[in-house]
Amino acid sequence: MKKLILTAAALALTAGTAFANDVVRMGTEGAYPPYNFINDKNEVDGFERELGDALCEKAGLTCEWVTNDWDSIIPNLLSGNYDTIIAGMSITDERQEVIDFTQNYYPPAASAYAAASADADLMGGVVAAQVGTIQADYVAKSGATLLEFDTLDDTVAAVKNGEADAVFADKDALAPFVTEGGDLVWSGDDVPLGGGIGIGLRKSDTELKEKFNAVISEMKADGSLNEMIVKWFGDEAATF
Missing domain, CATH: 3.40.190.10 (Periplasmic binding protein-like II)
Structure with missing residues (x-):
């Protein structure tokens, strides 16, 4: 995806x-x-x-x-x-x-945002995405500041350490990082991308x-x- x-x-x-x-x-x-x-x-x-x-x-x-x-x-x-x-x-x-x-x-499945808080600034803040993905392209066109990394793990780490306000990726891949009582929560709406x-x-x-x-x-x-x-x-x- x-x-x-x-x-x-x-x-x-x-x-x-x-x-x-x-x-x-x-x-x-x-x-x-x-x-x-x-x-x-x-x-x-x-x-x-x-x-x-x-x-x-x-x-x-x-x-x-x-x-x-x-x-x-x-x-x-x-x-x-x-x-x-x-x-x-x-x-x-x-x-x-x-x-x-x-x-x-x-x-086809959804892409989604994960952040430290549900009200993260997804359109005007800094959003991490994996380099060379249409998720990255989507972020770049959204008005947010795109921060690209080589791997999914790196994008998640950027949110946890405060470099980025949110990460945008395949929801299925992000799901293990969004757990009850964990550091990340879902933010905003799912975004359908791809076929x-x-x-x-x-x-x-x-x-x-x-x-x-x-x-x-x-x-x-x-x-x-x-x-x-x-x-x-x-x-x-x-x-x-």
């Missing part, structure tokens, strides 16, 4: 179909729980790890997991460092100018896209995708 603002259009035509011998390198950030994170065994974990492994198994493919910083995740897909992006990335028109997407595997999350691919990888689309459709139809979403995001999560 994070929304990268593209700066790498010039790389769009680099790297053709790279997956071979039924091995698919799955690119993720590893720093956006519960979508993806690194567990105590130093392995990629989370909703997208479980989903990606299931997609590969059902499609007769073998997944290999690769982590990459968010701000360069599209350029490194285009340069062939991995074959997919499965990293909480929303499907947007801007991204589709450079890469392709499968159908969404997570429905759901899909797997990013190079435009040339049409065969891989078709394989994943077929399995995602199957998992939507049999309810197993919804079960996985609820497992990782709770009963209140958006489902298909």
